[in-house]
Amino acid sequence: MTRFALILATAAFATPAFAEDKKETCAYQAQVVKAIQTARLERVAERDVQDHILAQSPTWPEKYNNVIPLITPWVYEQKRKVIRNEDLGAGWNELCLQQ
Template identity: 50%
Template sequence: MLRFVLAGTLTLTALPAVAQDEKEVSCGYQADVVAAVRQARLDRVREAKVKETVLASDPAWPVKFNNAIPLVTPWIYEMPRKDVRDNDLAQVWKDACLAQ
């Protein structure tokens, strides 16, 4: 769980500051990024190609959240595939983000 919180903190500091009332929206977009990177991992996309692959899918989040892709990719790719497969990383991320 500590990994999740640390990774969330890294991404939150890398993204522009948002008003408290926008926090849930921002955390939702961050969770969407995590879900996309997780899916790339499950689809066996090479780590070096994740950003390109995710962006090619025309994600719905605002462009500024693309900056989170290279931050969450190593976090997801260093986990055992079983953990990636068996856990809702997007929800874990969103919960940690909202707790900040």
């Protein structure tokens, strides 16, 4: 079997597992975004968001706690009207799945 055929065969078998992992990863990321959005709605100071969310014992895997400080500035720069009226977590999930 040539390398190219081997890569294609591996990709064909790995795609469903990869797609499932991607769905799961995107869902966890969306949960993080939603938690940050909720903290903003509750008027938690931006510098306190990570501590606030972690104090609530989130259900996502611990490794996703590392993205809280990376996503928080993006959520906090959104206008309050957007924060109140749009589900940023759902939007994040949709964009994540498209990548």
